[in-house]
Amino acid sequence: MSADNVRRTDVLIIGAGLAGLSTALSLPKSLSIMVLSKAALEVCSSHYAQGGIAASLDKNDSVTDHVADTLIAGAGLCDANNTTEILSEGQQAIQWLCEQGVPFTQNTQQDTKQKTLTDLNSTDLNTSDLEISNLHLTKEGGHGCRRVAHADDATGRHVMEALIIKAHAASNITILPYHEALSLLKGNRDNHCQGARVFDHKSHRQLTVYSRAVVLASGGLGQLFQRASAPNVCVGDGVMMAWQAGCRLANLEFIQFHPTGLALDDSSFLISEALRGEGGRLYCPQTGRRFMLDVDERAELAPRDIVARAIAEQINVNGLGYVHLDVSHLPAPFLQEHFPQIYQTLLTLGIDITTDPIPVAPTAHYSCGGVVTSVNGMTDIVGLYAAGEVAYTGLHGANRLASNSLLECVVVGRNIAADLPRYLTEIEVLDAELHTSAYRHNLNVSANDIWKTPILKNTQTITLPYFTSSTSNLYDYHEASKHCHSDADMTEIIIKLKALMTANMGITRSAKELEEALKQIQKWQKWLKKPELSSLNSNDSDSNINRKNSAVSIDELTHLQLERQLQLATLIVQSAYQRIESRGGHYRTDYPNLAVTPQTSVINPLLDTREGSIDWLIQPIIVHSGARAIKATTAT
Numbered sequence: 129m130s131a132d133n134v135r136r137t138d139v140l141i142i143g144a145g146l147a148g149l150s151t152a153l154s155l156p157k158s159l160s161i162m163v164l165s166k167a168a169l170e171v172c173s174s175h176y177a178q179g180g181i182a183a184s185l186d187k188n189d190s191v192t193d194h195v196a197d198t199l200i201a202g203a204g205l206c207d208a209n210n211t212t213e214i215l216s217e218g219q220q221a222i223q224w225l226c227e228q229g230v231p232f233t234q235n236t237q238q239d240t241k242q243k244t245l246t247d248l249n250s251t252d253l254n255t256s257d258l259e260i261s262n263l264h265l266t267k268e269g270g271h272g273c274r275r276v277a278h279a280d281d282a283t284g285r286h287v288m289e290a291l292i293i294k295a296h297a298a299s300n301i302t303i304l305p306y307h308e309a310l311s312l313l314k315g316n317r318d319n320h321c322q323g324a325r326v327f328d329h330k331s332h333r334q335l336t337v338y339s340r341a342v343v344l345a346s347g348g349l350g351q352l353f354q355r356a357s358a359p360n361v362c363v364g365d366g367v368m369m370a371w372q373a374g375c376r377l378a379n380l381e382f383i384q385f386h387p388t389g390l391a392l393d394d395s396s397f398l399i400s401e402a403l404r405g406e407g408g409r410l411y412c413p414q415t416g417r418r419f420m421l422d423v424d425e426r427a428e429l430a431p432r433d434i435v436a437r438a439i440a441e442q443i444n445v446n447g448l449g450y451v452h453l454d455v456s457h458l459p460a461p462f463l464q465e466h467f468p469q470i471y472q473t474l475l476t477l478g479i480d481i482t483t484d485p486i487p488v489a490p491t492a493h494y495s496c497g498g499v500v501t502s503v504n505g506m507t508d509i510v511g512l513y514a515a516g517e518v519a520y521t522g523l524h525g526a527n528r529l530a531s532n533s534l535l536e537c538v539v540v541g542r543n544i545a546a547d548l549p550r551y552l553t554e555i556e557v558l559d560a561e562l563h564t565s566a567y568r569h570n571l572n573v574s575a576n577d578i579w580k581t582p583i584l585k586n587t588q589t590i591t592l593p594y595f596t597s598s599t600s601n602l603y604d605y606h607e608a609s610k611h612c613h614s615d616a617d618m619t620e621i622i623i624k625l626k627a628l629m630t631a632n633m634g635i636t637r638s639a640k641e642l643e644e645a646l647k648q649i650q651k652w653q654k655w656l657k658k659p660e661l662s663s664l665n666s667n668d669s670d671s672n673i674n675r676k677n678s679a680v681s682i683d684e685l686t687h688l689q690l691e692r693q694l695q696l697a698t699l700i701v702q703s704a705y706q707r708i709e710s711r712g713g714h715y716r717t718d719y720p721n722l723a724v725t726p727q728t729s730v731i732n733p734l735l736d737t738r739e740g741s742i743d744w745l746i747q748p749i750i751v752h753s754g755a756r757a758i759k760a761t762t763a764t
């Protein structure tokens with residue numbers, strides 16, 4: 129690789145959403161920081177978040193109550209210690225966001241006026257007038273009280289606009305949009321994470337970025353599903369890069385489906401939970417029945433999994449593809465003032481929410497599982513931190529409590545920023561000692577002393593199929609080029625994969641559906657392995673590869689993306705297949721009951737997976753006596 133294609137930085141942050149930028153802005157200014165974004169900066173879930181950020185700010189609320197609500201929603205699978213640690217930092221996190229210039233909605237009429245971005249830009253902005261004691265708080269499903277700080281109904285946009293202004297102004301931060309990380313780099317000698325291989329979408333070149341530490345903040349994986357609220361950058365790249373490099377993954381089967389995505393054509397627009405929090409009601413369009421009253425005493429404010437399943441059942445019966453969410457009984461000025469984005473967006477689509485019901489259906493929304501991470505963001509690999517939706521800290525358990533995820537991005541991002549300078553100093557000392565000492569084995573300090581890998585309790589290991597590529601680098605372009613198929617064929621499979629995941633790995637699952645999904649994914653994986661050299665032999669300039677210049681064709685990139693998505697889909701489906709119970713966001717029609725002992729499902733790193741035959745893919749269910757749930761006598 130030529131010197132042009134090599135970059136160096138102190139800290140490489142993969143992802144420019146709330147987790148990535150919170151980390152970048154909280155790190156010392158003395159460190160050079162490079163932040164990658166796979167697409168344009170505004171294309172991230174953080175930007176689209178509407179409802180807000182949960183924290184116990186009200187005088188009648190407490191961290192204890194917030195923790196209790198989170199543990200209930202998490203259905204026995206939250207890590208109670210990590211949950212308490214993260215939620216205890218809620219107030220400081222909101223305070224920090226206020227200091228960055230986030231124009232949270234205030235209680236009084238005067239303060240309710242949102243500050244314009246011009247105001248935010250001005251150097252004499254007085255942040256003290258954004259008092260956290262005076263923030264307007266909303267109530268969302270599963271929360272026992274008003275606890276969600278917000279900026280109108282476009283919290284994510286306001287938060288991200290404020291942070292992006294700050295990040296652009298920071299001379300130590302370089303943001304690189306349209307730069308996609310492909311794999312993580314580890315040192316040969318010490319196995320520490322030392323950067324990433326990156327694809328520059330503008331020049332179609334591969335770069336190698338060397339760094340002293342890496343922060344994975346690449347978001348979730350919702351776009352593996354057909355109807356999803358997250359933008360198309362969210363396909364689980366970070367989860368796969370970390371797994372490949374040696375990290376454990378946890379609880380991948382817990383995909384949260386948001387009950388109320390807008391069910392209009394292919395729209396991915398979300399109708400915020402806050403609308404139900406303010407009194408929105410769900411009706412069957414045909415009978416006008418308010419069906420949630422029959423399902424749960426909390427009615428529309430029951431936890432998301434319960435509401436989403438109830439809506440899915442209605443849709444199965446009514447055949448319309450949607451139910452109605454109605455807020456027309458609320459005062460029109462209130463709706464227009466508190467939900468300006470939803471009001472305006474729907475008005476342009478011909479729905480006046482002050483008079484008309486909104487067609488809604490569940491949509492894939494959030495990944496509760498991810499890369500096993502401590503509250504300080506440490507993963508299993510020395511030098512690799514993770515924060516945000518890519519990470520699994522145990523905060524969300526089997527079902528995330530609404531508005532806890534933005535909070536986690538800020539808290540864990542800031543924790544990483546607090547720990548990372550210590551790590552850099554100590555690893556430097558250790559490296560120096562290793563270089564100079566002739567008696568390395570006698571050294572008292574080792575990387576394990578300066579890096580505490582996360583500890584998981586009560587786990588169930590997911591048994592995996594044999595991955596034929598386990599010993600090779602999956603994201604080797606040369607390898608990929610041997611198997612390159614046409615972009616159109618591969619794009620078609622990506623679309624079919626989404627449909628398969630929604631149909632067979634959706635709100636409800638069964639062994640039969642999951643086995644079908646595994647078989648189909650396996651077929652696609654086999655097809656992908658077949659050598660189809662036609663595209664590389666063509667005269668198409670995109671397909672002509674000049675290896676010396678690190679140029680890469682779009683077909684090769686699509687091949688790598690598809691391969692990665694098929695593997696991730698396998699991991700998710702296997703996790704769901706081997707969890708033989710129903711809990712939180714995971715509902716098995718063939719195992720509708722809770723297991724006696726809640727267990728976190730863990731996937732060991734790729735390099736540790738046992739080798740065997742490809743037939744492992746359709747593996748008999750692993751039964752753990754302690755966790756065994758009662759099988760349904762008849763399919764439900």
Ligand SMILES: Cc1cc2nc3c(=O)[nH]c(=O)nc-3n(C[C@H](O)[C@H](O)[C@H](O)COP(=O)(O)OP(=O)(O)OC[C@H]3O[C@@H](n4cnc5c(N)ncnc54)[C@H](O)[C@@H]3O)c2cc1C
Binds near residue numbers: 173361366537
């Ligand atoms: C519509 C919607 C509404 C929501 N509302 C709320 C809410 O009100 N409250 C709440 O708490 N949560 C909400 N959530 C969830 C919350 O927004 C997300 O969990 C959170 O924003 C995730 O932040 P993140 O920084 O981890 O990832 P993101 O904000 O998704 O950012 C991911 C970043 O990683 C980059 N990236 C991805 N792959 C690569 C790669 N290979 N190389 C380089 N860069 C890469 C992307 O380009 C992007 O910059 C909502 C989510 C959605 C989709």
